[in-house]
Each structure stands twice: as structure tokens, then as C-alpha cells.
Amino acid sequence: MSGSERSSMLSVRGLDGWYGSAQALFGVDLEVGVGEVVGLLGRNGAGKSSTFNAIMNLELRSSGEIFVAGRSVAKRTADQIARAGVAWVPEDRRIFSNLTVRENLDLARFACGDREPVGVDELLDSLPLLDKLINRKGNQLSGGEQQLVAIARALVPRPALLLLDEPTEGLAPLIVEGIADAIARLPELFDVTIVLAEQNLPFVTSLTSRVYVLETGRVVHAGPTADFAADAELQDRYLSVSVA
Amino acid sequence: MNDLVPIVVAGIAQGVPIFVVASGLTLIYGVLHVLNFAHGGFFLIGALIVTTTLQGPSLAAFGLSVLLAGVGVMLIGVVSEVAVFRPLYKAGSTVSFLGAFALFLALVGIALLIWGTNPRTVAYPEALNGSFDVGGARVGQYDLALVAVGGVIAAGLYLLLTRTSLGTRVRAVSHDRTMALALGIRVQRVSTSIFAIGAFLAGVAGALIAPVSSIDESLALSSDYMLPAFIVIIVGGLGSVPGALIAALALGVLESALFRVAPSLSGFSYYLVVALFLMFRPQGIFGSPSRSTQMAR
Numbered sequence: 001m002s003g004s005e006r007s008s009m010l011s012v013r014g015l016d017g018w019y020g021s022a023q024a025l026f027g028v029d030l031e032v033g034v035g036e037v038v039g040l041l042g043r044n045g046a047g048k049s050s051t052f053n054a055i056m057n058l059e060l061r062s063s064g065e066i067f068v069a070g071r072s073v074a075k076r077t078a079d080q081i082a083r084a085g086v087a088w089v090p091e092d093r094r095i096f097s098n099l100t101v102r103e104n105l106d107l108a109r110f111a112c113g114d115r116e117p118v119g120v121d122e123l124l125d126s127l128p129l130l131d132k133l134i135n136r137k138g139n140q141l142s143g144g145e146q147q148l149v150a151i152a153r154a155l156v157p158r159p160a161l162l163l164l165d166e167p168t169e170g171l172a173p174l175i176v177e178g179i180a181d182a183i184a185r186l187p188e189l190f191d192v193t194i195v196l197a198e199q200n201l202p203f204v205t206s207l208t209s210r211v212y213v214l215e216t217g218r219v220v221h222a223g224p225t226a227d228f229a230a231d232a233e234l235q236d237r238y239l240s241v242s243v244a
Numbered sequence: 245m246n247d248l249v250p251i252v253v254a255g256i257a258q259g260v261p262i263f264v265v266a267s268g269l270t271l272i273y274g275v276l277h278v279l280n281f282a283h284g285g286f287f288l289i290g291a292l293i294v295t296t297t298l299q300g301p302s303l304a305a306f307g308l309s310v311l312l313a314g315v316g317v318m319l320i321g322v323v324s325e326v327a328v329f330r331p332l333y334k335a336g337s338t339v340s341f342l343g344a345f346a347l348f349l350a351l352v353g354i355a356l357l358i359w360g361t362n363p364r365t366v367a368y369p370e371a372l373n374g375s376f377d378v379g380g381a382r383v384g385q386y387d388l389a390l391v392a393v394g395g396v397i398a399a400g401l402y403l404l405l406t407r408t409s410l411g412t413r414v415r416a417v418s419h420d421r422t423m424a425l426a427l428g429i430r431v432q433r434v435s436t437s438i439f440a441i442g443a444f445l446a447g448v449a450g451a452l453i454a455p456v457s458s459i460d461e462s463l464a465l466s467s468d469y470m471l472p473a474f475i476v477i478i479v480g481g482l483g484s485v486p487g488a489l490i491a492a493l494a495l496g497v498l499e500s501a502l503f504r505v506a507p508s509l510s511g512f513s514y515y516l517v518v519a520l521f522l523m524f525r526p527q528g529i530f531g532s533p534s535r536s537t538q539m540a541r
Contacts, residue, residue: 056426082428094423096416103412110413111428157428 008070009034009161009193010055015064017047017054017217024050024060025217032161032195034069035187039204039225040197042214043239048197049091050217052163056081056088069160082111087159091166091197093150097139101130101149104138108156115158118190123152126189127182144175151182155190162186162194168203180206201239205229213238250381251500257387259496260394264449265473266480266488267401268442274418274483275438277337278329281344283473284464285351286317286443290450291459292355293317295364298454306369306455313451314444320351321443325436333435352464361461366454390452397445398489404441405485414438418483467511475518481531490529 010032017025025047032038040048054062058078066074073081082088087108096104102120109117124131130152133145141149147167154162167183168176184207186192198204204211204225211228213221215238221228228234265287272280293313299305324347332343367373372385405411417424417434425431453469464470476495480487495514503510521528 058422058426078422078425079428079430082426088426090423090426094420096419096423098415098419099412107412107416107424107429108427110430113428153427 007034008032008067009036010195011065011067012051012055013065015051015054015062015066017050017060017062019050019060023217025054025062028054028064028214028217028219030195030212030219032193034160035191035193036210037183037187037194037196037208039208039211040195040214041199041201041204041211041228041239042197043199045216046214047217048214049165051214052088052090052165052195052197055163056086058088079111082157083113085113085115085157085160086163087111087154087157087161087192088163089147089150089154089165089167091169093143093146095138095141095146095149095153097137100135100137101133101141102135104149104153105156108153111157111159113157118156118158123155126155126185127152129178144171144179147171147175147179148182151179151186155186155192158190159192162192164194164196166197166199168198168200176200176203183207199239201229201235247381247504249378250383251504252497253378253383253387253391255497255500256394256493257384257390257496258500259492259494260390261449261453262469262472262476262496263394263489263492264397264445264452265469266476266492267397267485268445268449269473270477270480270483270485270488271401271414271438271445272442273477275414276329276333276340276435278333278340278344279337279474280442281341282324282328282347282351283442283446284466284470285348285355286321286446287450287470288355288459288461288464289320289351290314290317290447291454291457291463292359292364292450293447294366294451294454295359295459298366301367301370303369303371310448310451314448317447317450318440318444321446322436322440324443325439329439330432330435348464352461355464356461363458363460365458368455386455393452397448398485401485410434410437472514475514477528478518479521479528481528484528484530487528487530 008031010030012028012030015025015028016023028051040051042048050060053059055066056078057076065072068084068086071084073084076084105120127148129148133141133149167179171179180203186194196204196208208225210223211225212219220238221234265283269280269283272278290313293316294309297312298309328343328347329340332340368386372389374385375382376385376388405414413429413434416429417431421431457463472495476488476491480491495517499510499513502513
């Protein structure tokens with residue numbers, strides 16, 4: 001089922017973005033339906049992270065329309081957008097290294113708004129690997145553990161929309177498998193819609209039904225993931241990789 | 245031993261007000277990344293408030309005046325944060341520093357308008373106007389009281405930063421303001437709260453030194469308190485409260501020892517130590533080269 005056939009969770013229209021005077025996004029349009037897992041593909045610098053930054057109103061100036069569950073968030077501050085139900089897992093995870101994992105998770109309660117936060121026990125049931133990490137400080141975690149904690153932290157406020165930015169970046173293949181398994185279960189366990197920015201096509205293919213492909217800040221392709229995964233010419237043109 | 249005890253006690257007593265001022269400075273730097281030059285103005289006004297509000301020689305009256313000074317300066321701090329600093333955050337740390345300097349001048353000017361230019365003095369509280377025999381040496385009661393107050397403030401700050409929700413948010417904001425925002429934390433409120441606490445501490449520090457110092461506008465940038473406080477936050481590591489505590493007490497004892505052993509060098513110890521740190525460990529005791537803010541580390 002495409003985004004347009006479901007009720008809309010995320011609607012981005014004509015999104016432009018600038019870092020200072022340098023324009024990074026050019027009229028980006030995205031439609032994501034409730035409960036979908038949608039991929040955002042592109043090379044380094046294509047505009048994936050910038051799109052998320054613009055949605056969260058962080059680190060770049062933007063214009064355009066952004067609706068989450070039908071409500072405009074374009075003029076809101078990042079903390080208001082978080083409380084409106086949008087969670088962001090950045091590319092570099094940004095775990096608070098001076099806090100314990102438990103404190104990292106507790107902090108996310110401030111994004112709950114009027115929603116009941118996910119309890120630690122519920123998180124441990126869903127992500128059992130967290131159990132042995134819970135009292136460690138952020139600076140004592142490996143890259144894969146940080147990614148797991150970053151995803152768990154994002155889930156605490158029961159977000160309606162989860163923006164996952166390159167969760168496989170810098171991780172070993174075995175860890176990537178574990179992360180993929182965890183992400184695959186999230187929509188059902190936490191009733192969350194996911195937009196997944198990635199360069200790793202096999203990873204995106206295993207998790208998403210549709211993809212948007214970005215190049216130099218523009219959406220250059222949109223369609224079913226299976227079609228993109230089967231089209232070597234499109235992959236060569238926009239990703240310079242091919243499916244193994 | 246007879247010499248050591250009064251040197252250490254006097255040094256710690258000298259370090260405590262500096263720690264109290266520096267802890268506010270370093271808290272504010274850790275969260276807002278602003279070197280609040282106006283802190284000297286807060287410190288001066290705290291001392292001046294005591295000269296006005298102190299009613300009688302009792303310890304209770306003095307304690308009440310100290311509290312009023314802290315609360316009064318805290319209110320000034322909140323207004324300053326909202327009116328002066330908040331509009332400048334996005335302009336960067338240099339502009340914020342200039343704003344802090346302008347605020348410093350304004351606060352000193354307002355203090356002169358209200359309290360005039362004549363130096364003021366405050367008597368010791370009656371109950372603390374004596375000395376103890378400690379290890380065969382005479383130690384002032386007020387000095388010991390300062391040490392106790394410093395201990396209470398250090399413990400209070402530790403508990404605030406490590407055991408409260410505000411403390412966790414403060415540490416998060418000091419570490420990564422952007423991620424804190426993205427987690428729904430009202431960073432603006434955290435900033436205002438921490439500015440209020442920092443200003444409160446400056447007011448309390450000013451009030452605490454009122455009985456041991458002549459109080460006039462020069463106090464706002466005095467070489468006895470304010471300049472050492474700036475040095476202490478550099479030596480301790482910008483943004484580190486434990487670093488400020490250790491640096492303030494260690495430098496206070498060093499200064500006290502130099503005063504006894506080599507009086508001609510007295511006054512230079514702070515500058516010598518900060519010069520050495522800037523040359524060999526510019527991030528300070530608890531700072532790290534990559535990240536200078538290490539709240540409650």
C-alpha cells in the first residue's frame with residue numbers, strides 16, 4: 001500500500017534548506033503513510049541528513065510545508081516537534097556519553113507530551129540486548145551498542161514517526177543484522193512509522209516497501225523498493241553500488 | 245603542624261567564596277557556553293545587599309541577609325538571562341561575551357547609583373567573631389563557618405547535578421544542546437534555571453565575603469575574588485563543578501602558604517598556576533581536549 005493510499009503520517013512539500021548561504025535541499029517532497037517503513041536513499045551529501053534536520057528544525061534554515069499526522073510542524077522548534085511525536089536518531093547517534101544508558105533513556109521522557117512513556121521493562125522486553133547496558137555510561141558503549149541505545153531512547157516517548165539516519169554506519173555486518181532485526185519489529189511493537197535514511201541498499205531492501213532517492217538535495221526517484229533494487233542502471237546512477 | 249593548620253584553614257576559607265562564585269560561572273558556561281563577565285556585578289550586588297538588609301549582629305540576621313542577597317541577585321540574573329543573553333545566543337560566544345561585559349558595566353553603574361561610591365563594611369556575626377584553637381593554632385570562627393558553608397554548597401550542587409531531573413537535563417544540555425532539544429527538553433528553561441542558580445551563588449558569595457572585605461565597586465573585578473574565580477574555572481576545566489571546587493581550594497591553600505612563606509610572591513600564585521595550565525594542560529583538570537564542557541564529571 002503506498003503512502004497516498006494510507007492516512008498520512010508525514011507530508012513534506014517543497015522543502016528547501018540552507019546551511020548559511022549554501023542551499024542543501026531543493027523542493028523536496030515526501031509522502032509517508034501511517035505504519036509504513038520508507039527508505040531515503042542517496043550517496044553521501046545527497047541531502048538525507050539535511051532532510052531530517054529540516055523536519056526537526058535543527059542546524060539548517062528551511063522553508064516549505066511539513067505536516068506530521070496532518071498537523072503542520074514547519075514553524076515549531078525542535079523540542080516542540082519532538083513532543084508532537086517525531087523522534088530522530090542521528091547518524092552519529094549522539095548518545096550523552098557523560099550519562100548512563102538509563103539516564104539517556106529517562107531524558108527522552110521529556111518528549112512524551114501527553115503520551116505515556118515506554119517503561120524500561122517494556123524496552124528490555126523488546127530490545128533484550130539493552131539489559132546488560134543499562135547502567136553503563138555512554139562512553140563505555142561500542143558503536144552497535146550506541147545505535148541500539150539511540151533507537152531505544154527514540155522509542156521512549158512512543159513517537160508516531162521515527163527518523164532513522166544511517167543506522168548501519170560504521171557497524172560490522174553481524175551487528176547490522178541485529179539492528180535490522182530490531183528495526184523490523186518496531187512498527188508492530190511500538191506502532192511507529194519509520195523513515196530510514198541509508199546508503200546500504202540491501203539493508204533498505206530488507207526493511208522498506210518504498211524508497212525516495214535523493215541526489216544533490218533533490219528527490220530524483222520515488223517508487224517501490226523492489227523496483228529500485230531490481231534496476232541496476234538506477235542504482236549505478238544514484239548510488240554507485242549494485243545489489244550483491 | 246602549628247603553622248600548617250592555620251595555613252590550610254585560611255587557604256580553604258579563602259578558596260570557598262572563590263569556589264562559590266566560580267561554581268556559578270562554570271555552571272553557566274557549561275550550559276550556555278557564555279563566559280559570564282557580568283558575574284562580578286552579581287557578586288558586588290550580593291555584597292551590597294547585605295550592607296542594606298543586615299539588621300543586627302545575630303547569626304540568624306546575617307543568615308537571612310545572605311539568603312536575601314542570593315535571592316535578590318538570582319532575580320536580577322533571571323531578568324538578565326531573558327533580556328540580555330537569550331537574544332544573543334544565536335549570535336555566538338563572542339557577541340554573548342560582549343553582552344556580558346555590557347551587562348557588567350550596567351550592573352556596576354546601577355550599584356553606584358543605589359549604594360554610592362563610599363566603601364561599606366559589615367561586622368562579623370557576633371557568634372562567629374572569635375577564634376578556635378586548632379592543633380595549637382588560632383583559626384577564625386568565621387573562616388571555619390565559611391568552610392562549612394562551602395561544603396554544604398558543594399554537596400548541594402553535587403546532589404542537584406547527579407540526583408535530580410534538572411541535573412540530568414543540565415548535564416545533557418551541557419554535553420549536546422542540539423540532541424537535548426531533539427529529545428523534547430525545554431532547553432531555554434534549563435538555561436534560565438541554571439543562570440538563576442549561578443546568579444544565586446554569586447549573590448551568596450558576595451554576601452559571605454561582606455564581613456571580611458571592604459565593599460565598593462572595585463569588588464566586581466577584585467583580584468581577591470573575581471579574577472581568581474575566572475582562573476579557577478580555567479584550571480578546573482570549563483564547565484566542571486568538581487574541577488572548580490578542587491582548583492579553588494588548592495589555589496586558596498597555595499596562596500595562603502605563599503603568604504606565610506614568601507609574602508612577596510603572594511598574589512602571584514593564581515596567575516602562575518593558570519599560566520602553567522594554559523601552557524601544558526589548557527583544558528584544565530577535568531576538561532578534555534575535544535570537549536571543554538564536563539559538567540559534574
